[in-house]
Amino acid sequence: GESVGLHLPTLSVQEGDNSIINCAYSNSASDYFIWYKQESGKGPQFIIDIRSNMDKRQGQRVTVLLNKTVKHLSLQIAATQPGDSAVYFCAEDSNSGYALNFGKGTSLLVTP
């Protein structure tokens, strides 16, 4: 079936650097995407979303880029902090209703 997936399972960055987490999706009909952050022992936390009529959206220290041509999504975190260490998931809103289809996740480790 069609799926949402991530390029890298782990990413290690130094504090203060920028982080880029990538996500590929295969369903060309997908038109809504969300990034979630999950810290150990907690449920996923919404970071930012983007609709397919946009190619970029910015939040506080985060930017999501959407390239529909190659079906690729990325999350950029500026000036990465130790508190950003977590697993990051991209998710796609199913066209059949409100049922998020999650990627496998990328573990971000911020080192001092």
Next chain:
Amino acid sequence: KAGVTQTPRYLIKTRGQQVTLSCSPISGHRSVSWYQQTPGQGLQFLFEYFSETQRNKGNFPGRFSGRQFSNSRSEMNVSTLELGDSALYLCASSLIRGRNEQFFGPGTRLTVL
């Protein structure tokens, strides 16, 4: 405002037993969704409830069921537990159906022995 609460937080069961997990959404939220999270499969959608009706269902066997009450609280039930049902079960609530932010609870960690 209190977040999504799930009870119990941890549960140990044996194969063949059944289990019921509970989710209380954020006050005022009417849509509740359930997800299963495992290391191998990641986060997988189980079902979504709105106004006491199941609106969507993921690709899980009939052993997985759920319901929603008039106060929007939701329960999910797994019967005839299998080892592979060991997972973190997450509940998420949102104000309305559709593309709005879902708020997740901390999950219930189910271990099947």
